[in-house]
Amino acid sequence: MSMQTNLSLSSQRTDNLAGIIDVPGDKSMSHRSLILGSLAIGTTKVTGLLEGADVLATADAMRALGVDITRHDDGTWVIVGQGLHGLVAPETALDLGNSGTGVRLLMGVVAGQAITATFTGDASLSVRPMARITDPLQQMGTHVASRDGGLLPVTITGQSEPMAISYESPVASAQIKSAILLAGLTARGDTEVIEPHASRDHTESMLRHFGATVEQTVRDDGTHHVQLHGGAQLIAADIAVPRDPSSAAFPMVAALLTKGSDITLPSIGMNPLRTGLITTLIEMGGDISILNPRDEGGEPVADLRVRHSDLHGINIPAERAASMIDEFPILSVAATQAYGTTIMNGVAELRVKETDRIKVMADGLIAAGAIVSYDDDTMTVTGGPIAGGMTVNSQHDHRIAMSFLTLGLISNAPVSVEGCETIHTSFPDFAKIMQNAGANIAETGS
Structure with a gap:
């Protein structure tokens, strides 16, 4: 329909x-395929991508950040990656529509770039909490401006080398964890996220797929620790969603x-x-x-x-x-x-x-x-x-x-x-x- x-x-x-x-196709993996393919060096081909409005909004946002993304007639998506420091400041606000995953993950991406971007969304997304994302990003040195309560529109000014942090998340949330890890890609040192228990780990798996070093451990107290080693390059790798x-x-x-x-x-x-x-x-x-x-x-x-x-x-x-x-x-x-x-x-x-x-x-x-x-x-x-x-x-x-x-x-x-x-x-x-x-x-x- x-x-x-x-x-x-x-x-x-x-x-x-x-x-x-x-x-x-899986929505979580579709968002991450577009994002990580954009941050890799080389050309990534993605098959099975979910072509729903949320994912298409992420594709449009990555294009606005300077990435060449095209869809072929056979349904294959081709992403020409710009590397970890190759994104450019968008000329207009990035409108993520209804996509909570897209907006939160992309805040993490921009936090690790020496650029400024403003994020907007539809009426529903504009009343959803963003401080749970922007608070740890600010700990990494990101400058954040938003409406009261951390609501959209949110403007992120990132850094080419954000500070590596160890962040203890109050909830198990793949969006919080992923935003921090994506910002940590350009940090010096190791970025760690600690969760009360494990949330979905597509970001960790896909980061490894593109060549990053990510470790996941469960401590005796049941907490889940994810550690990303900074300073690595991501290398293009095809994905079947x-x-x-x-x-x-x-x-x-x-x-x-x-x-x-x-x-x-x-x-x-x-x-x-x-x-x-x-x-x-x-x-x-x-x-x-x-x-x-x-x-x-x-x-x-x-x-x-x-x-x-x-x-x-x-x-x-x-x-x-x-x-x-x-x-x-x-x-x-x-x-x-x-x-x-x-x-x-x-x-x-x-x-x-x-x-x-x-x-x-x-x-x-x-x-x-x-x-x-x-x-x-x-x-x-x-x-x-x-x-x-x-x-x-x-x-x-x-x-x-x-x-x-x-x-x-x-x-x-x-x-x-x-x-x-x-x-x-x-x-x-x-x-x-x-x-x-x-x-x-x-x-x-x-």
Whole structure:
């Protein structure tokens, strides 16, 4: 489905989802492919890149920073890297649209360059917290100017040799960690990030792929330490982007919940720091077969076969949250159809995503007839019938929109979702792809 504004979709009860569903390339790796390819010496070719609005915004930003990035007719992206010190100051502000990953990672990039850049975004991104990124960057010697509360627009003036720091992050966040590591590429000495537990590690893996030295250790107290050795050059290296497990979550849950369904999701990224939802759904009784495990582009991938299942509630440990942080909205939908109660711990980070995802999901699920409660760091859902028959505003959040469209597939009455245009940021053609598998999803009024 092409990108448009004010798109509303409606979904209704569906059975027998079937076939092969090709989900888009991994969003996290797509952002990083463009960024690290731009900072490397030589030409990098990327296949499987997610061509959603968020990633395209990152590509445009890298072009504005002086990088030659082109897309060939066969879908291959070619990046002519400028090296670690080759970026130029953009002539206008870098508009990252709705992309929290893009804006935060690029702040780290600019912090390690002797240039100044201003970052802007859409209405949703402009109320998301940036101080958690800019505070450690300031410790590295970066000059930062922003609105009160660290909000966009943010202007970053970087340094060609920022100070190497050891930063203890209060939360496990790949965005915080990645911004610091990207700034640390041009620092003298070693840059270290300490997390309470491990967040997704695509940045570390891809830095190694391009020739950097990165060490990851877990201490006796459970903290996760990542150390980047500064002063290295990045050398161009081709990348095959696996398919996004966060996008696969929606058809996966839809198939588990709808009677008679049997689908296959090929080439899904199986990085162990991204598979918390799969582990959780299997623990809940989900029939998910992991087939043909293999390595592609330095990352583990596998094909997933998913069939309708009777689920039961479980208590999900907080330490698993970082490996499924984007999947809690759709997990809460699955929990409405599980026998008993599902307790999701460690979800505070969801309250500073595109929206307060906990509140928005809880409010919508309750309006649909679900039994839900939550506090700052926990969400509890008790299974039962879903009445549906309501309209939800997605609050410009693509994962909220797709989660409620999935809910409509098992509701007694249709569910309408406003603001579905942001689905294009991560899963272009979501509605069309699900329709082809048998889902009843259509534009409102069509």
